[in-house]
Amino acid sequence: xxxxxxxxxxxxxxxxxxxxxxxxxxxxxxxxxxxxxxxxxxxxxxxxxxxxxxxxxxxxxxxxxxxxxxxxxxxxxxxxxxxxxxxxxxxxxxxxxxxxxxxxxxxxxxxxxxxxxxxxxxxxxxxxxxxxxxxxxxxxxxxxxxxxxxxxxxxxxxxxxxxxxxxxxxxxxxxxxxxxxxxxxxxxxxxxxxxxxxxxxxxxxxxxxxxxxx
Ligand code: B16
Ligand code: MG
Numbered sequence: 001x002x003x004x005x006x007x008x009x010x011x012x013x014x015x016x017x018x019x020x021x022x023x024x025x026x027x028x029x030x031x032x033x034x035x036x037x038x039x040x041x042x043x044x045x046x047x048x049x050x051x052x053x054x055x056x057x058x059x060x061x062x063x064x065x066x067x068x069x070x071x072x073x074x075x076x077x078x079x080x081x082x083x084x085x086x087x088x089x090x091x092x093x094x095x096x097x098x099x100x101x102x103x104x105x106x107x108x109x110x111x112x113x114x115x116x117x118x119x120x121x122x123x124x125x126x127x128x129x130x131x132x133x134x135x136x137x138x139x140x141x142x143x144x145x146x147x148x149x150x151x152x153x154x155x156x157x158x159x160x161x162x163x164x165x166x167x168x169x170x171x172x173x174x175x176x177x178x179x180x181x182x183x184x185x186x187x188x189x190x191x192x193x194x195x196x197x198x199x200x201x202x203x204x205x206x207x208x209x210x211x212x213x214x
Pocket of ligand 2: 045
């Protein structure tokens with residue numbers, strides 16, 4: 001019996017993926033990596049240092065940046081990103097998510113260290129029993145650890161939880177944790193999801209139930 005929901009944040013609850021893109025693109029320009037749609041898609045759900053490593057590697061610049069230089073670039077990106085998200089309001093909750101939240105018992109499983117700040121800006125803290133700290137888990141998405149922790153904070157078994165994600169890495173994490181995966185976005189990118197919706201506006205408890213009963 002389904003009893004809980006674990007939400008990804010960027011791209012599911014909050015319309016922030018566009019801000020990550022703006023901030024990472026500047027870093028890509030700086031290191032000399034050409035920005036592509038594939039690179040942009042591959043960064044979704046991947047933690048900060050992992051995202052930077054992908055950007056550096058995409059341009060073949062691995063040997064040009066040591067750990068200290070990487071930390072400085074990540075810090076620069078985050079400073080720019082924090083400025084962009086400082087103006088978030090409840091109007092930045094993705095379509096349909098507020099109504100969906102009113103139906104449920106929930107936790108957040110985001111790779112973002114900025115998650116508690118964004119949830120607060122959106123006015124959504126009261127909905128969530130917990131926001132899992134990504135620094136507290138052994139490995140980031142696609143590893144199952146973060147979605148396993150999201151079930152544990154709700155005192156639920158994985159099979160009692162539905163995870164919602166907009167990234168391929170996140171769907172892998174949900175499936176690895178033994179939870180039911182709901183993908184939101186391009187069904188070809190999220191092909192491993194148990195259930196798929198094109199957009200957040202389509203997600204309701206009834207629509208999930210109907211899709212699972214099929
Ligand atoms: P930060 P999610 C992820 O959030 C983003 O999708 C990803 O693009 C970002 O790099 C990562 O958070 C880390 O974010 O730099 O704010 O700690 O989709 O897992 O909610
Ligand atoms: Mg996401």
